[in-house]
Amino acid sequence: MGTKTQIAALPGWYSLDGEPHLIGSRCIACRSYYFPKRTTACRNPACGSDTLEAVSLSRTGKLWSFTDACYQPPEPFLAPDPFVPFAIAAVELEHERMVVLGQVVSGVDVGQLRLGMTMELVVEPLFADEATESLVWKWRPV
Numbered sequence: 001m002g003t004k005t006q007i008a009a010l011p012g013w014y015s016l017d018g019e020p021h022l023i024g025s026r027c028i029a030c031r032s033y034y035f036p037k038r039t040t041a042c043r044n045p046a047c048g049s050d051t052l053e054a055v056s057l058s059r060t061g062k063l064w065s066f067t068d069a070c071y072q073p074p075e076p077f078l079a080p081d082p083f084v085p086f087a088i089a090a091v092e093l094e095h096e097r098m099v100v101l102g103q104v105v106s107g108v109d110v111g112q113l114r115l116g117m118t119m120e121l122v123v124e125p126l127f128a129d130e131a132t133e134s135l136v137w138k139w140r141p142v
């Protein structure tokens with residue numbers, strides 16, 4: 001036994017159905033992508049549309065930049081307490097060409113990362129209580 005209900009630590013930011021993916025928005029007029037998802041007007045000053053649709057973002061991308069997080073990060077990055085240093089990746093999404101930050105999966109440190117390598121979106125537990133496990137998206141080298 002011991003199976004816990006898995007929930008999103010940040011509901012609405014990503015889907016846990018099937019293969020996990022981030023949920024962003026796309027302007028129906030100029031096709032600009034946004035993450036986190038926007039519900040108000042498009043930010044493109046040349047556009048002016050106020051109609052954005054929710055879209056599933058690419059699950060893979062190229063590693064654009066990375067660093068070591070040796071301090072407790074600000075929201076929306078949630079970290080276990082006590083804090084354990086981890087790597088942060090900035091990944092340029094394959095289709096959208098938009099850079100999305102995220103933690104790197106447990107067990108992978110900056111010494112194993114190389115710019116341009118392909119990264120894949122996964123979810124890992126961030127914290128848990130007796131009944132539920134809260135998941136957050138992370139990047140994993142493919």
Ligand SMILES: [Zn+2]
Nearest residue numbers: 027030042047
């Ligand atoms: Zn637009």
